[in-house]
Amino acid sequence: MSDLISVLNKNEIAQSVFSTAQKISSDFKNRELVMVGVLKGAFIFLSDLVRNLTIPVTIDFVSTSSYGSGTSSSGQIKLTKEIEIDINKKNVIIVEDIVDTGLTVAFLIHYLKSLGAEKVKICTLIDKQERRETDVKVDYACHVVKEGFLVGYGLDYAEKYRELSEIYHLKL
Template sequence: MDVSWVDGERRRVTRICDALRIRIEGVARAMTSDQSARTLSAESADVPDGAYSGDIEAVLITEEQIQQRIAELAESVAARYADAEDDLVLVGVLKGAIMFMTDFARALPIPSQMEFMAVSSYGSSTSTSGVVRILKDLDRDIAGRDVLIVEDIIDSGLTLSWLMKNLATRHPRSLQVCTLLRKPEAVRNIVEVADVGFDIPNDFVVGYGLDYAERYRDLPYIGRLRPAVYER
């Protein structure tokens, strides 16, 4: 028997088993550990005056609420990785997660290293196509490392599911997800999420990194965009 063929098959089976292990662990966490997500109250804050004030229908989450929740998430994440041998690898999903990733990394009381990926699954500016492609990949090998994907928002969960499967094939020691926002459809789908900042309604939201046509990312709060803006 060809020894090289046997070695190749052994490596292939090992990769599959590793991916399945991470997948199963993630599903278990998704079913048990994301219950601490904050649900928004029916009330919304006044829209402050500014460059985009006419485009924002309501402020769903204020700057103060965001920062308070980030501090809570950072404390929870740090407790899980307190005994890790290496720095935690944070994988931010561009461009939307840039604000959350930065503030979250600063709030973490444990050492972390930042990496970024850019993936796309949006067929239009307002709907998800389900077709995912990598626009920018990681700059490092994550084999044997504790990896935390940092997301701005989980909409349908399609992109995140694909990303989890892709990164699992790279043999991280552990693979988890922390997201600032989560919409109802993502809750219905079993998406592997360890930490959720806020569960939000199925509104078109912008601000704090989230955009429409590359605008509104610089808002310090999460706001609901007026339909007239994206229905033009």
């Protein structure tokens, strides 16, 4: 793994996920909450996040496509798996592995609001503003990272590296 440089270790990830879950639990105490994980990248983060919540939550998933096997977004977002539960008049948090250009999150906010979501907030493991192309507000960010192509803990490059328990910068 000489092409990988450590960015975040297991303990740093676990602590930030715990802290973020506590903040969400506080913010949504006594309110119905739906968390929508963005497949495939967010599945590990979402799993750890919900296990640290102290409030009930409903979970669903969506899937989008914009990267293919490359390292940069094509800019064309398409929905490849729709949400399956009713979110009309409910509080929704989109759970992403990484917010980079912001295009996918902006697309999903519009999509979920079109289904009647009362509020849509964004929670991400990694907020990477280096290539942000649209003004999206990240409400909950575990880590802010300046730059680099990141893999591990669900993040991939061409469907590889998701299984790594830590986050690394991949030297391409």
